[in-house]
Amino acid sequence: MWRAASRLGAAVGPGRQPTRALAMSPWPFSATPRDYSVPNESWSREMRRLFDHYSCLCDTEEQQQSAGWCKFPSYNRSLKHAAGGKYLSKMVQAKARLFTRNIEEPGAGFEYAVFLNKQEKTSVTIFQPGHLLEGPPGHLHGGAIATIIDSSTGTLAGALLGPSMTANLNINYRSPIPLGNVVLIHCKVDQTEGRKTFMSCQITSSDGDKLHTEATGLFLSINLGRLFGA
Ligand SMILES: CCCCCCCC(=O)SCCNC(=O)CCNC(=O)[C@H](O)C(C)(C)COP(=O)(O)OP(=O)(O)OC[C@H]1O[C@@H](n2cnc3c(N)ncnc32)[C@H](O)[C@@H]1OP(=O)(O)O
Numbered sequence: 001m002w003r004a005a006s007r008l009g010a011a012v013g014p015g016r017q018p019t020r021a022l023a024m025s026p027w028p029f030s031a032t033p034r035d036y037s038v039p040n041e042s043w044s045r046e047m048r049r050l051f052d053h054y055s056c057l058c059d060t061e062e063q064q065q066s067a068g069w070c071k072f073p074s075y076n077r078s079l080k081h082a083a084g085g086k087y088l089s090k091m092v093q094a095k096a097r098l099f100t101r102n103i104e105e106p107g108a109g110f111e112y113a114v115f116l117n118k119q120e121k122t123s124v125t126i127f128q129p130g131h132l133l134e135g136p137p138g139h140l141h142g143g144a145i146a147t148i149i150d151s152s153t154g155t156l157a158g159a160l161l162g163p164s165m166t167a168n169l170n171i172n173y174r175s176p177i178p179l180g181n182v183v184l185i186h187c188k189v190d191q192t193e194g195r196k197t198f199m200s201c202q203i204t205s206s207d208g209d210k211l212h213t214e215a216t217g218l219f220l221s222i223n224l225g226r227l228f229g230a
Contacts, residue, residue: 037074042107068119076101125185157219
């Protein structure tokens, strides 16, 4: 299934923006800030091709109905953009930023965009790892791989469940990921039991031919107030 999804369709032009980005955030904050998951000058041709491909699947209402894809926006901090509400007064650490969006230089860190298919309970992240994420020479750090897996599965969990946290993550590193190489992170929900959602995930090369990483994760839906000591 992963492979088929990555090979669908054709590119339609550089930097195409999906017209049907997900409108509703699972978090109780208004969000009109900069969306980091759009093409910038650091994106390779392959990254743009994949972005265009998945954006096309999000394009129209009809396609949404039949295919169910939408792009999930990505900000550098959810709380920063809170419009109000009971948690606003508890905002602390104003300088805090989302781990994956805190490197200013385009292309140096995590360049990625998450596309969700709510009907199928799946997601695909297109990911171009930058030079500041090095582990083994020329290759992606295992912790950075865990981070993008956690972010991808966490985004899918959040979109489906609302506020939730990673309780468990198991990762098998199968083959190293060269820095700069675009990879696909395919996530799916395997099972839901009450507050628990079990996910699995694979990282493959952009053509789907090479398996880099496999992971499973458990997410628990939470009462957001608990994070703030409520
Ligand atoms: C937009 C960007 C998206 C980024 C997403 C990133 C997501 C993250 O990284 S979150 C940060 C990392 N995660 C954390 O820090 C979580 C720390 N842990 C916790 O806060 C808590 O342990 C938490 C919330 C996971 C669970 O606590 P709590 O809600 O009290 O649940 P608890 O009552 O202990 O357990 C509920 C059920 O889950 C099971 N469970 C809990 N933890 C685990 C675990 N690690 N493994 C297996 N089962 C577990 C329990 O056994 C229990 O099962 P059952 O109901 O069958 O008896």
